[in-house]
Every structure is written in C-alpha cells, then in structure tokens.
Amino acid sequence: MDRIFAPYTVYKGKAALSLTPVLPTFTKLESGNGLRVDRRGNMMMKFWPAIGERKYDWEKRQLFALSATEIGAFISLGPTDSCEFFHDPSMKTSNAGQVRKSLSIKPHQDGSGYFISLSVVNNLLKSMDRITVPVTTAEFAVMKTACSFALPHIMGWDRYTSHQRPRVGEN
Amino acid sequence: MDRIFAPYTVYKGKAALSLTPVLPTFTKLESGNGLRVDRRGNMMMKFWPAIGERKYDWEKRQLFALSATEIGAFISLGPTDSCEFFHDPSMKTSNAGQVRKSLSIKPHQDGSGYFISLSVVNNLLKSMDRITVPVTTAEFAVMKTACSFALPHIMGWDRYTSHQRPRVGEN
Amino acid sequence: MDRIFAPYTVYKGKAALSLTPVLPTFTKLESGNGLRVDRRGNMMMKFWPAIGERKYDWEKRQLFALSATEIGAFISLGPTDSCEFFHDPSMKTSNAGQVRKSLSIKPHQDGSGYFISLSVVNNLLKSMDRITVPVTTAEFAVMKTACSFALPHIMGWDRYTSHQRPRVGEN
Amino acid sequence: MDRIFAPYTVYKGKAALSLTPVLPTFTKLESGNGLRVDRRGNMMMKFWPAIGERKYDWEKRQLFALSATEIGAFISLGPTDSCEFFHDPSMKTSNAGQVRKSLSIKPHQDGSGYFISLSVVNNLLKSMDRITVPVTTAEFAVMKTACSFALPHIMGWDRYTSHQRPRVGEN
Numbered sequence A, B, C, D: 001m002d003r004i005f006a007p008y009t010v011y012k013g014k015a016a017l018s019l020t021p022v023l024p025t026f027t028k029l030e031s032g033n034g035l036r037v038d039r040r041g042n043m044m045m046k047f048w049p050a051i052g053e054r055k056y057d058w059e060k061r062q063l064f065a066l067s068a069t070e071i072g073a074f075i076s077l078g079p080t081d082s083c084e085f086f087h088d089p090s091m092k093t094s095n096a097g098q099v100r101k102s103l104s105i106k107p108h109q110d111g112s113g114y115f116i117s118l119s120v121v122n123n124l125l126k127s128m129d130r131i132t133v134p135v136t137t138a139e140f141a142v143m144k145t146a147c148s149f150a151l152p153h154i155m156g157w158d159r160y161t162s163h164q165r166p167r168v169g170e171n
Helices: A068-075 A137-154 B068-075 B137-154 C068-075 C137-154 D068-075 D137-154
Strands: A003-005 A008-011 A015-022 A025-028 A034-039 A042-052 A062-066 A083-087 A099-107 A113-122 A127-136 B003-005 B008-011 B015-022 B026-028 B034-037 B042-052 B062-066 B083-087 B099-107 B113-122 B127-136 C003-005 C008-011 C015-022 C025-028 C034-039 C042-052 C062-066 C083-087 C099-107 C113-122 C127-136 D003-005 D008-011 D015-022 D025-028 D034-039 D042-052 D062-066 D083-087 D099-107 D113-122 D127-136
Touching: A008 A137, A015 A127, A015 A137, A042 A068, A042 A113, A042 A127, A042 A137, A062 A068, A062 A083, A062 A099, A062 A113, A068 A083, A068 A137, A068 B137, A113 A137, A127 A137, A137 B137, A137 D068, A137 D137, B008 B137, B015 B127, B015 B137, B042 B068, B042 B113, B042 B127, B042 B137, B062 B068, B062 B083, B062 B099, B062 B113, B068 B083, B068 B137, B068 C137, B113 B137, B127 B137, B137 C137, C008 C137, C015 C127, C015 C137, C042 C068, C042 C113, C042 C127, C042 C137, C062 C068, C062 C083, C062 C099, C062 C113, C068 C083, C068 C137, C068 D137, C113 C137, C127 C137, C137 D137, D008 D137, D015 D127, D015 D137, D042 D068, D042 D113, D042 D127, D042 D137, D062 D068, D062 D083, D062 D099, D062 D113, D068 D083, D068 D137, D113 D137, D127 D137
Parallel strands: A003 D034, A034 B003, B034 C003, C034 D003
Antiparallel strands: A008 A015, A015 A042, A025 A034, A042 A062, A083 A099, A099 A113, A113 A127, B008 B015, B015 B042, B026 B034, B042 B062, B083 B099, B099 B113, B113 B127, C008 C015, C015 C042, C025 C034, C042 C062, C083 C099, C099 C113, C113 C127, D008 D015, D015 D042, D025 D034, D042 D062, D083 D099, D099 D113, D113 D127
C-alpha cells in the first residue's frame, strides 16, 4: 500500500507549520480473526524556521504528535480559549526529563486568529528552541475541520464500518 | 472479516471508562436483493474499578449500551447540561425490574469537564454498584466527535452510499 | 447490489415517523467515461398514524421527500426556530394544485423538542390529513446528525473521493 | 475511472451559481511506494447570468476556485460575517495583474441569507463583469455542510484511512 503525503502547510514570515495525520497500526489477535490497535495514531505537527524570504530550513524542524485527547482539546477551543500541552519524548527511558516540549495555542488579541508555538528545551544538547507560527481564523478553521475529520481515523474507528461486514444474519 | 478492537479509554484514579461502537447486523429480505437492519447498533460503554495504582479490575466491569437516541442526547449536551438514562437489561423477561442500570452525565461545577457515573442495582444479587469516572473537556470532546462520527454507522446509514451502486441509469 | 432498509423511526402515541436517505442515480455521459446525476436524492420522511396501543397503520402512511436545500434548512434550525415546506406532488401535470402537502417543524414551548407535522390536502379525494409527531431534543439531534451525514451522499458528493482515482500524475 | 458531475446549483432571477469539488492529483514518489499531492484540490464555483425567464447563458460563465484555506474562511462564517477573496489567474505569468477576480460573501441585512458576488476585471479585454447570486440560509447551510464534507477530500486526507492498510503489525 502506498504511503500518503498530503500535509496541510502554512508558510509564514518566520516559520512554517504542517499537520499530517498518522494512522494507528493494528495487530492480529492470537485467538484468530480479530484486529487490535497496536500503536496509536496521532496528528503530527511539524514546525521549521524561515532562513530568508520564502526559504525554510527543513533540517531544523521540530515535531509534536497530538494524541486523540489533545486533538479533542484542540477542536473544542473557543475563539478566546488557549491551551498548552507538554510532552517528554524520552518518557520511561533513562533520559526522562531531559527534553521537554510544550505546544501552546493562544488567540490573537483582536480575534483574527491564533499563535501556535512549539518550545523545545533540551538539557542534553543545552539547547532551547521556540518556533511560533501565527495562523488566521480561516487556516485555524481548516485545521479544526481536518482534525475533526481525521480524529476517528486516528482512533481506528473508521474500521468500524458496515461495508466491512459482508456477513449478514440468517433469514 | 476481522473483528476490530479500538476502544477509546480513559484511565482515572478510581476507575476506567471505554467507548466502543457496536455495528448493526443486517438480514437478507425474503423477497431477494435487500438488506434490513436486524439487530440495532449501539455505543458500548464499559466501566471497571481501580484496585491499586494504575491497576484495574476488568472482572468487575459494568456495561451500558447507548442507543442511537441516547447518543443523540449525549452529543447535544451543552456545557452546563446533564442527562440520565435508565436501562433494564431483563426487560420483557421474568426478571424484569430486578436489575436497574442508570447512567448519568453531569458537568463539573467549574466547567472543566463532566462526571460520568454508572449505577447498577441488582435485586437478585442484593448488590449495588456505582462507578464514577471524571472526564476532562478534551476527553469529552473526543467522545462527542467520535460518537457523532459513529452514529450513522451504528444506524446502518453508512450502507447508503453511492459507491455501492455501480448500476447507473440507462443513457 | 442490495437495497438497504435502515430507517430511523420514532414511535409516539398518535403516530410514527421514519427517515430514510434516498440516493441519487447517475447516468453515463454520451461522451464516454463520466457520470452525471440523473435523479436527485432526498431524505424520505414517512408518517403513519397509530390505531391502538403500539399499533400503527402502515397503509395510511404519508410521504414527504426533503430536497438537499430543505435538508439544509432542517439541519440549520436553531432551538427556537421553526420552518415549513410546501410540495405539490402533481407539479407540472394536469393535476397540478390538486394535492398540497406541507411539512412544518415547530419547537416545543419549553424547549424540550419539536413537533413535526405533515398536512396533506387532496382535492381529488376530498380528503385532508394531518399527522403530528412530537420528537425530543435527543431524537432531533439524531435526525440532524444523520441528515448532515447523509446530505453529501444525497447530493452524490460521496463519489468525489480520491479512493476512486487510482490513476496518478506522471512522475 | 469515471469523472463525476454532481454540482450543487442554485438558480436565481439574475444568475445561477454552482459548487463542485475538484480533487487533488497525486504523484508517485521516485523512492517507491508513496504518493504525494501534486496538484491541490479546490471547490470550483461557477457563476453564469440569466438571459430570460429560467434561461441562463452558460457561455458567459465565470469561475472561481476556492483553496482549502478559503473554504476554511467560508465554513467558519458567522451569520453576520462577510468575507472577500482575491485571485489573479495570471499570477506568475507575463499577464500578472491584468485580470483580477474577487469573490465576496455578504449577509442580507435581515439575516435571511447571503449575497455571493463574483467580480472579474479584465484589462486585456477591457471588460468588467459582476455576477451576484442571493442565497437563502438553507442554501448556505447546504454549501457549508457540503464544503465541510468535501474539505478533507480536497486536501487529499481521505487517503489517510485504515481501510487502505491491509498490512498489520507482527503478532
């Protein structure tokens, strides 16, 4: 099966931001004909900085993978709401706590959109990055609509469909 | 066809709660090429209590199957609304009235989410169980979005699709 | 292909009401590989009166087929809005004007739901029928969610999908 | 694969307006099994003037292709909001700036719908066209619902679906 590359990307003065759904994987049950979600899906956000007019440095990209519940917070944001999520990519390893990522979404004061910022503090590399992308109300509406559409797919619920059940009850 | 296991589960201090869509089954019409809904679909809610830190007792799970109309009440809940549903799993049998289940959904006073509670009063076993799971606004948004997505599938309406109609009118 | 029977039905004291999507049909273009909508789809509403406790007279059913635009009015109804649609099933025939159907949707005064009424005045049969079904907020939410889901299918827009386009551009 | 013709069209006194989704095309990646969006999809709006009672002049049609982000602005319009988009069909050619198209959407003062207008100023032809179509609240609701449905397809996100992933993880 082909992998699909269809990110929704906004290019702004200081950075670019893209969203791409990542689907869950399934494992066959040992008992036979069943499939269980193995690795959960997410909404992958990628930020990368501008290095000139309409030029962006893909090598410096930073990633943040929204879980289903974080997508729920995202799509239920009201026009004056803000939210912030924290991730530790090294959780449950010996490097736990060394890298801290936080994603924040804050409305513009004039209601014309949102600032979406990713901060990455890396104690191992002694580095601290912060990339902010302003998005308009229209761009935010695309993100919310597309995330609402993608959420059931990320959860694996698009597999629950009658089309996949050719068997019918006895008459 | 493979059965799918992709519940949306929230694990909290005192209990866990999962949602899984259950699709309808169809029966072939005696008259020939037609399919009628036989057993209706539902949204299966499962509650099971915690028995220690991050440990849960699956054997003590209690189920509550939301009908299409109950899902309608659920997805149209406003931020300060509450609702309650009553089920008798023995309805229309000689044990009718012996077991009473009620599911209630109530908003937190500070607007930060909802309490979802299942009470099961079983006169046969002389038992009374009550399991409550607090869910955040974000988790509730996932549940509402996922239930809105699943509702037409639970009703069998995903079968009404042009893709399944290769026949076209004569030209 | 199998015809599908999966109506959403509410049974009330004086009458029952069901909704079923009817898909459009397509015609092949003379020019070759293209499909054009031939007969438009609709949302078929069926009303039939009660003739006793939990008994309904299917023979006395009355139909009203909501067009895409009428579905648009239906799904955008606010909690205190009402609407009314008029159909002449004999339009453009010699019997035009002899049968008049009107569907009205009005909110309960206490906000607990809606009255959905179908009136049929038939000058040929000298008959006048009026069937009213009260629906709860939850039932109305199911109808709105299901109609929103069905609307693109009724318009034939579910045919516009990348899955049906295995051809890709040259590389 | 068959091309699909299923526009949503409203015919009014002075002009007609239709909406049709245009899907993206995909290109195979050189590296092997992957597909990348090649040409983006859009929502094609077509306007053509009336030239008599129920007669319209298709030859004088004017087109405006809404991008994903413009669709986002469209579907997030509140009942009293308006918006305007500007396109230059000759952008990045030697004729840049010679043709200017603008689409505006403005609410009726009484809240009963919107005016949708397309202006085309063509300096090469020394022509200036303006076609306005009034749409009711119900028609606008169809357009918003249908555009919300179509948006993920236009973005190519309907390709991100578990159904297309028969491979499962090892057990």
